Amino acid sequence: MIDKIKHTGEAAERVARGLQGVDCSATLPGGDAGMPGARSVPKLAAVIEAWRGRERGFVGTLDEHSVNMAKAVRLYSGNEEVAAHDLSVKVSTTAGPRPS
Template structure:
């Protein structure tokens, strides 16, 4: 049983992840939430809403950073597969002439 790496698809997935990273970089979900008492003065929900808003600050940039790292990892994997395929192809290519060693099978 064997496997085949789909190098082109891996590289394309990396490119797509990079595109998504660019798109979400400026997404700011915290800005969609109201500030202050959110029209509910004294409500317990106000404090919870403030905590949610705080935790969402910078979420787009953090998500973009993670996607950029994923894109880079896929690009690296594709390059390593290409490199190892090239080495394997060279190793399996019959040599012309005789160098004193055994001929490849």
């Protein structure tokens, strides 16, 4: 269980590093996009900025996940049983009468 947590955090960190090198907004034309004064120019600028914000958000979320997984590894280090117990999905049965 602890190894799975560790590998999940490492994978998140690798993806975050990979995303840092991606600049989706660079694929869009900048400036007036060859259409000076067009109404689409500010909209295009807004799309570019939105993409930049989302990219930063994705990287931040992945970084946070990586840090949280590293904390979990430290917390559970040497105690596989507790990790398995704490991180197991509890299954509830649906048998029996429904509450009214």
